[in-house]
Amino acid sequence: NFRPERWLDNNGVFHIESPFKFTAFQAGPRICLGKEFAYRQMKIFSAVLLGCFMFKLSEQKKAVNYRTMINLHIDGGLHLHAVHRS
Numbered sequence: 001n002f003r004p005e006r007w008l009d010n011n012g013v014f015h016i017e018s019p020f021k022f023t024a025f026q027a028g029p030r031i032c033l034g035k036e037f038a039y040r041q042m043k044i045f046s047a048v049l050l051g052c053f054m055f056k057l058s059e060q061k062k063a064v065n066y067r068t069m070i071n072l073h074i075d076g077g078l079h080l081h082a083v084h085r086s
Helices: 035-052
Strands: 053-057 080-084
Touching: 035 053
Parallel strands: none
Antiparallel strands: 053 080
16 A cells, blocks of 8 residues: 555654665665665656556455565566556
8 A cells, every 4th residue: 555654753744764674775884875876766767657657456356465585575476557647
């Protein structure tokens, strides 16, 4: 679910999560050097795609399950239909 409010506190102010919670970029003294670039690239890519297309799950009633690994994988992939925005 897309719930951006999960990063807001009770007053509606954005709070930063601990870098140890998400293992993809590591944390502490050995943090990934490309982390900021990867985040910026992801935001630009998402903005362009979401501005041009609407996305819907191929099977609306099928549950999306995750595989916990060093990177978070979606079990069986995430099958979507992309519809061009008019």
